[in-house]
Amino acid sequence: MKNRKKNNALDAPFSVYEVHLGSWKKQIEENRFLSYKELAEELVDYVSEMNFTHVEFMPIMEYPYDPSWGYQLTGYFAPTSRFGYPDEFKYLVDKFHEKGIGVLLDWVPSHFPSDDHGLGFFDGSHLYEHPDRRKGYHQDWKSLIFNYGRNEIKAFLISNAIFWLDQYHADGLRVDAVASMLFLDYSREEGQWEPNEFGGRENLEAISFIKEMNAAVYEAFPDVQTIAEESTSFPQVSRPIYDGGLGFGMKWMMGWMHDTLDYFAKEPVYRKHHQNDLTFSLNYAFTENFMLPLSHDEVVYGKKAIVDKMPGDEWQKFGNLRLLYSFMYTHPGTKLLFQGGEFGQTSEWNFNGSLDWHLLDHEVHKGAQTLVKDLNKLYKNEPAFHQKQFSPEGFDWIDHGDHENSVMSYIRRGKNKKDDVIVVLNLTPNPRENYRIGVPKSGNLKEIFNSDDITYNGTGHFKNGSLKSSNKKWNGRENSVELNLPPLAMIALKYK
DSSP states (O other), rough: OOOOHHHTSSTSEEEEEOOOOOOOOOOTTTEEEHHHHHHHHHHHHHHHTTSSSEEEEEEEESSGGGGGGSSOSEEEEEEOOOGOOOHHHHHHHHHHHHHTOEEEEEEEOOOBBOTTTSTTTTSOOOOSOOSSSHHHHETTTTEEEEHHHHTHHHHHHHHHHHHHHSSSSSSSETTTTTTHHHBBTTTOOOTTTOOTSSSSSSHHHHHHHHHHHHHHHHHTTOOOOEEEOOOSSTTTTSSSSGSSOOOOOOOHHHHHHHHHHHHHHHHHGGGGGTTHHGGGGGTTTTTTTEEEEOOGGGSSTSOOTGGGOOSHHHHHHHHHHHHHHHHHHSSSSSEEEETTGGGOOOOOOOTTTOGGGGGGGSHHHHHHHHHHHHHHHHHHHHHGTTTTTGGGGGEEEEEEEEEEHHHHEEEOSSSSGOOOOOEEESSSSSSSSEEEEEEEOOOOOOOEEEEOOOTTTSSSOOOOOEEEESOBEEEEEEEEEEEETTTTTEEEEEOO
């Protein structure tokens, strides 16, 4: 807890492993969940070994219906009894803290189920939910929406947020479905919603609640983070309230996620026409404190597993997967990866089952897992990747325009120039030898990362040993260097 301020800071590495406790791993022989106590051994060791800085639990507040994955809460103040007692959940959090890993909790103030034993129609009246169905009923989720205009409701929800930080030592809250709270017309047709007093579509009462919640949380616990799952272009979500913002610490970068997955789903031969899908995120990357999410939502309901979204044969699929993760970890912003993604789980996520751990018997899966472990280490150890992850000073393009070769290169910068890292991505299966890029200064460079390494089940054939820049002008820079670019791979270089 003493180190939390440093570990949760916006200039610290922040790499999150998203977990659904019921399906991360099951006790196969007895076909049951692992308990909080068992997870305190197995899950804690695994997250630590994989070099993640934080773990995020999908909702562990008590919920009646397993297929809701926990997002339909009835017991706002109770950790689910599926895995044990409240004190055992505290034990799990403590074990993560002993390993220096922060614990984030998914929190759902956006809606709640209408189960008779829950909050709906609590005293025979619309006590918790808004009495107007246009504001009080969520059509997509068949659930009820809190009446954010009532002070009692705001007090209930804010005290609940603080309860988890206070009693359970959570290090942050990831707030679910913020977009559905912000807009009166969210998922509603014409005539199904009523404008606010100014004629707009913003839900002013919900916006006021969000600001009060963030203010209260940060006043009581200044070193935690609140993170918004927010999918629209609503401005200043992760900016201070005194500056006109909503007051969150970070916001999910859904645009990056959609564009990047669309790009990687394309056959490499067509990628030259779509390079803008990858470069576009840098036009707005610093308008918010963005977290790059590859979450549970991307691997359900027919969307396929991450590795299965990739084109080509098995080698190319995994080459693309390694490249996708390498792009994610070297792109500005913090990171979130859902369980199973780190070793290339091949089936969609099943909340009822267990991850396919047996896949790690195969080299391609083991290689993907080792890559993620090493990318986490690279992100932690290289200041250039985290110190200025929310500032335009931390990023500089070398070349984003080589569409023909589908190659991109950029510099990530920390507080000291000596920490600069040059990143080059080859987004096709064709290796490129003697590929020249402009570099910031003359000197000797060394390769510090290569996602095509044999350790990751890459080819291992295209390495860059000792490199010396020449004073040949390239990419608008005075100096340049020639590189070997492996197929479907990222390389990272640093001055000696």
